[in-house]
Amino acid sequence: xxxxxxxxxxxxxxxxxxxxxxxxxxxxxxxxxxxxxxxxxxxxxxxxxxxxxxxxxxxxxxxxxxxxxxxxxxxxxxxxxxxxxxxxxxxxxxxxxxxxxxxxxxxxxxxxxxxxxxxxxxxxxxxxxxxxxxxxxxxxxxxxxxxxxxxxxxxxxxxxxxxxxxxxxxxxxxxxxxxxxxxxxxxxxxxxxxxxxxxxxxxxxxxxxxxxxxxxxxxxxxxxxxxxxxxxxxxxxxxxxxxxxxxxxxxxxxxxxxxxxxxxxxxxxxxxxxxxxxxxxxxxxxxxxxxxxxxxxxxxxxxxxxxxxxxxxxxxxxxxxxxxxxxxxxxxxxxxxxxxxxxxxxxxxxxxxxxxxxxxxxxxxxxxxxxxxxxxxxxxxxx
Amino acid sequence: xxxxxxxxxxxxxxxxxxxxxxxxxxxxxxxxxxxxxxxxxxxxxxxxxxxxxxxxxxxxxxxxxxxxxxxxxxxxxxxxxxxxxxxxxxxxxxxxxxxxxxxxxxxxxxxxxxxxxxxxxxxxxxxxxxxxxxxxxxxxxxxxxxxxxxxxxxxxxxxxxxxxxxxxxxxxxxxxxxxxxxxxxxxxxxxxxxxxxxxxxxxxxxxxxxxxxxxxxxxxxxxxxxxxxxxxxxxxxxxxxxxxxxxxxxxxxxxxxxxxxxxxxxxxxxxxxxxxxxxxxxxxxxxxxxxxxxxxxxxxxxxxxxxxxxxxxxxxxxxxxxxxxxxxxxxxxxxxxxxxxxxxxxxxxxxxxxxxxxxxxxxxxxxxxxxxxxxxxxxxxxxx
Numbered sequence: 184x185x186x187x188x189x190x191x192x193x194x195x196x197x198x199x200x201x202x203x204x205x206x207x208x209x210x211x212x213x214x215x216x217x218x219x220x221x222x223x224x225x226x227x228x229x230x231x232x233x234x235x236x237x238x239x240x241x242x243x244x245x246x247x248x249x250x251x252x253x254x255x256x257x258x259x260x261x262x263x264x265x266x267x268x269x270x271x272x273x274x275x276x277x278x279x280x281x282x283x284x285x286x287x288x289x290x291x292x293x294x295x296x297x298x299x300x301x302x303x304x305x306x307x308x309x310x311x312x313x314x315x316x317x318x319x320x321x322x323x324x325x326x327x328x329x330x331x332x333x334x335x336x337x338x339x340x341x342x343x344x345x346x347x348x349x350x351x352x353x354x355x356x357x358x359x360x361x362x363x364x365x366x367x368x369x370x371x372x373x374x375x376x377x378x379x380x381x382x383x384x385x386x387x388x389x390x391x392x393x394x395x396x397x398x399x400x401x402x403x404x405x406x407x408x409x410x411x412x413x414x415x416x417x418x419x420x421x422x423x424x425x426x427x428x429x430x431x432x433x434x435x436x437x438x439x440x441x442x443x444x445x446x447x448x449x450x451x452x453x454x455x456x457x458x459x460x461x462x463x464x465x466x467x468x469x470x471x472x473x474x475x476x477x478x479x480x481x482x483x484x485x486x487x488x489x490x491x492x493x494x495x496x497x498x499x500x501x502x503x504x505x506x507x508x509x510x511x512x513x514x515x516x517x518x519x520x521x522x523x524x525x526x527x528x529x530x531x532x533x534x535x536x537x538x539x540x541x542x543x544x545x546x547x548x549x550x551x552x553x554x555x556x557x558x559x560x561x562x563x564x565x566x
Numbered sequence: 567x568x569x570x571x572x573x574x575x576x577x578x579x580x581x582x583x584x585x586x587x588x589x590x591x592x593x594x595x596x597x598x599x600x601x602x603x604x605x606x607x608x609x610x611x612x613x614x615x616x617x618x619x620x621x622x623x624x625x626x627x628x629x630x631x632x633x634x635x636x637x638x639x640x641x642x643x644x645x646x647x648x649x650x651x652x653x654x655x656x657x658x659x660x661x662x663x664x665x666x667x668x669x670x671x672x673x674x675x676x677x678x679x680x681x682x683x684x685x686x687x688x689x690x691x692x693x694x695x696x697x698x699x700x701x702x703x704x705x706x707x708x709x710x711x712x713x714x715x716x717x718x719x720x721x722x723x724x725x726x727x728x729x730x731x732x733x734x735x736x737x738x739x740x741x742x743x744x745x746x747x748x749x750x751x752x753x754x755x756x757x758x759x760x761x762x763x764x765x766x767x768x769x770x771x772x773x774x775x776x777x778x779x780x781x782x783x784x785x786x787x788x789x790x791x792x793x794x795x796x797x798x799x800x801x802x803x804x805x806x807x808x809x810x811x812x813x814x815x816x817x818x819x820x821x822x823x824x825x826x827x828x829x830x831x832x833x834x835x836x837x838x839x840x841x842x843x844x845x846x847x848x849x850x851x852x853x854x855x856x857x858x859x860x861x862x863x864x865x866x867x868x869x870x871x872x873x874x875x876x877x878x879x880x881x882x883x884x885x886x887x888x889x890x891x892x893x894x895x896x897x898x899x900x901x902x903x904x905x906x907x908x909x910x911x912x913x914x915x916x917x918x919x920x921x922x923x924x925x926x927x928x929x930x931x932x933x934x935x936x937x938x939x940x941x942x943x944x945x946x947x948x949x950x
Contacts, residue, residue: 187668188567209809239621239648245693246620246650246936253809259824261804263656264649266621267630271645275660281667283568284802307627419669421643426634441641553631558644 185449190280191404191413192564193287194223194397195525200361200513202297204391208242209254211293211393216255219289219395225407227256230397232285235264236272236292236517240304255291268465269394269520270550270560274421276398286403290396294515296389308554310427319428321467321554322386326378328433328555329470333380335434336485340380343469344371345491347384347511350466353498354508356538361390361513371469385469387514394521396528414528417545417565418452420445423558431555436478439549439559443479450563452545456481456495456502459563460543461530463523465551466509472496475549475556476504498538506530506538520550520560527564570950571665572789572796574672574782575605576908576917581746581777581896584682590624593778594636594678597901601674601780604917605792609638612782613670618647618657618677619900622692623684637676650693651848652804653677654779654903655933655941659802661783662943666799671788677901678778686774686899693936695810703811706850707771711763714853716816718765721868723856725765729756730874731855732770732894738881739891741920746775746896756852770852770894777898779905786949797911797945800928801832806939814938821940822861822932829942830863833950838930839864839878844886844913844923845930846906848941850893854934855879862930881923889913889921903933907943914947 196218198204198211206214212235220227235255237248244250248264255262263279265272269292276290305321332338348368354360371384404413422445424438425431443455452458462481466472473487481502482490490496496504505511507526510519527546529535545565552558577600579585579593588596594617602608615637617630626632630639630646637644649656654677661675691704703709717723733753739745751769759768789796805825808814826838835841849855859870859879873879879887890909893902910929912918927948933941 185669238627240627243692244696245622245689245691246648246939248648249650249693249806249936249939250695250809252806252937258807259805262806263659263804264647266646266648267628275645275647275663278660278664278667278669281568281669282663283666284663304627307625308631310632311626421645422641423631423634423639423644425640426632438641442643552645553628557631557634 187449188281189401190277190416191399191401192396192528193399193404193408193412194219195528196222196395197359197522197525198392199359200390200392200515202389202391204295208293209251212251212291213254215291215393215395216289219397223397223408223412229407230256230287230289231260232279232288233257233260233262234272234276234288234290236269237264238266238517240307241294241299241516251293256289261285267552268550268560269518270548270562271421271552273396273521273524274419274560277416277419280398280400286400288398290398290521291393292518292521293393294518295391296515297391301389322381323378324428324554325468326381327428329380329468331433332470332474338488341368341372342488342492343385344368346466346472347371347469349497350505350509350511353506353538354512357508360508362388363508363512381468387467387510390513390515392515392518394518394525396521396524412532414531414564414566418446418449418563421560426557428555433555436474439475439478442559442561446561446563452563455479459502459545459547461506461540462502462504462547463507463526464504464549466505466511467514469511471556472504479549503540506540523548523550524562531564531566568666569668570786570798571662571783572793572798573911574784574789574793574796575601575607576781576911577601577604578744578779578905578908579777580744581775581898583746583773583775585776590678590680591633591636593680593776594633594676597778597780598636598638598676601782605782612638612672612674614643614664614673615639616645616647616657616660616664616673616675618653619679620648620650620653622689623686623899624680649935649939651899651935652903652933652939652941653900654905655907655943658781658904658907658943659804659941661781662799662802665783665785671785673783674780675783675904676778676780677904679898679900680776681774681898682776699811707763707766709811710851710853711766713816714765714857717857720817723871725757726753727856727871727874728770728852729753732756732852734880735852735888735892735894738889738921739895742890745891747773766851766853772850772893772897775896775898777901779901779908781904781908781911795915795947797914798949799943800946800950801829801944803829803942808937811937818867819858819861819938821938822858825940825942826862829944833944838862839885842885842928842930843926844889846890846910847887847932848893848903848906848934850934852894886923889918889923903941906931906933910945914945
């Protein structure tokens with residue numbers, strides 16, 4: 184049993200997620216840093232630790248975090264950089280806050296997908312001698328995973344499309360989401376094929392944006408912030424599978440299971456479907472949501488699509504999933520995990536506006552690193 | 567409250583200009599295997615792993631997922647940190663904080679670089695602002711040449727002072743079987759070596775190396791249980807106060823002053839040269855081994871040349887610096903800072919072989935990177 188001292192998320196900040204934002208990386212980071220500080224009701228002088236999340240590949244710049252150190256309020260403070268999804272950056276922020284060396288840690292990420300070349304950048308995630316030469320990238324490898332998932336459990340493209348319909352529909356309630364859409368399964372099926380079986384509406388869009396969260400020790404949270412703003416970290420786990428897609432059964436979710444089990448053990452959760460009230464799951468592609476829900480133990484092996492069809496994860500279902508609209512409605516890659524955590528915080532505070540789930544007390548966020556969800560990170564938050 | 571943390575194992579590759587015998591993942595595996603052997607552990611004893619390098623050098627995205635086989639990270643928690651030149655010390659700090667957090671007991675920190683597969687200067691160049699500073703301050707040598715020129719003018723330091731520090735480090739490397747560049751060098755040899763960018767000459771400057779380093783951090787109880795003499799972490803501090811090269815001070819290093827000031831306070835250090843028994847410092851050029859001594863509270867500003875000339879930092883001096891040969895002898899960039907921490911840990915553990923300084927109780931480590939990014943870690947034989 185892992186004992187963890189109480190750490191709160193006391194502030195969150197997000198930009199609107201859009202394509203073609205004119206802001207520089209530093210301007211995006213400044214916007215969300217200021218917003219998170221204001222949300223927590225503190226100033227930058229109350230921060231003593233900064234974790235930026237930055238990718239040299241996506242930014243097209245070496246030491247990419249160097250360019251945002253002033254905007255993130257790093258002057259005179261301890262500062263570091265995680266490269267990967269926001270959920271992993273937040274794990275390091277949590278570890279630093281738990282170390283006893285810092286009281287208040289800001290974690291922030293920026294991303295401008297529309298200034299990047301997604302295919303080339305994600306192609307460089309593959310082995311340079313073998314898979315890279317085949318032209319694999321985030322989309323084509325996801326297509327292989329979708330196919331494997333379909334063949335393993337006899338699933339259909341129409342079943343995947345349902346998640347896209349649901350999440351774009353949820354986005355209509357979230358003013359920050361980029362692609363609010365009232366669409367049908369037929370619309371998804373008729374959208375342009377990108378990498379068989381994935382069509383445009385099965386894929387998340389290139390997105391620009393930034394997000395920040397502020398972590399605080401129990402003592403600092405009580406001193407600095409309105410208790411109504413505090414959301415508490417109940418459990419967290421992360422775990423990586425094998426590197427080569429060929430070394431994995433792409434419809435197997437062992438790494439996610441281990442990450443989730445660790446988070447659940449810390450949070451004292453034994454039946455996630457009934458104990459979790461709202462979940463943000465990494466739906467970079469439509470099929471990923473049901474697949475990850477299986478790995479999260481929220482539904483059984485091969486039953487994610489069936490439960491989706493039954494409406495279990497709808498906004499008014501038993502466990503609303505991706506109430507923000509999900510990555511399908513806005514996917515600012517490294518930012519995505521922080522956006523998930525921000526959505527969970529808003530839900531637990533009761534500040535989620537039109538996309539508020541009534542009485543949400545426990546929330547889950549799940550992020551991934553690497554291709555086809557090689558590495559997973561699971562968070563459980565509560566009031 | 568957080569736990570106290572000790573280093574219980576260190577491993578490194580035999581570094582070289584080109585390790586044609588090993589891929590990047592194999593270099594990592596070499597360091598990881600040696601660190602596990604050093605700590606007498608197996609991979610099953612490792613609870614979490616953190617890795618770092620600089621992306622654009624080898625053009626590998628998501629290095630934490632790519633390196634899983636070498637790291638032994640299959641079905642384990644792993645993520646990546648990266649901050650440029652300081653990446654190695656950033657990895658060390660991450661190992662420290664994760665072990666201190668109580669989330670994990672034994673954390674392995676790994677840095678690596680295979681510079682022979684990279685265009686290092688071209689990759690570094692893109693760290694500078696593309697519109698304002700990339701033309702003038704791109705690359706590693708230019709800013710270092712500029713700062714030492716200004717330091718020489720301000721305080722009367724000389725090219726020979728840097729050459730003394732260069733010869734010192736290069737001769738120390740003769741005692742380090744892992745070092746990339748091992749050559750007996752005189753001050754005269756350094757002075758006669760080809761000029762790269764005035765006043766920095768070939769033998770003043772760091773190479774680019776292929777190599778990896780792994781350091782195992784353990785929380786208090788585990789460290790005591792697993793290791794007869796852990797190297798305890800007494801302080802870990804980072805300062806990075808500048809976004810543009812044009813904002814830097816050029817005759818002293820404010821981030822190094824502020825980071826060491828804070829770290830000394832945390833570790834209770836008041837007279838660094840007396841209290842530290844040795845130091846492993848990230849000095850990318852021998853000119854830094856003169857100028858930067860001013861900014862670690864060893865002397866007043868401008869006092870460094872005298873300390874260098876009187877041999878304060880030689881192996882037989884008051885506070886030996888870089889018994890390993892330092893960065894100008896070995897520079898696998900993402901591992902370079904971690905090598906400082908690993909080498910200093912070995913000094914405290916008494917495992918440094920021919921480069922061992924006698925009876926090391928306290929050691930200072932630093933990392934340096936883009937736009938004066940400064941990391942400081944203080945290690946001690948006694949639990950803090």
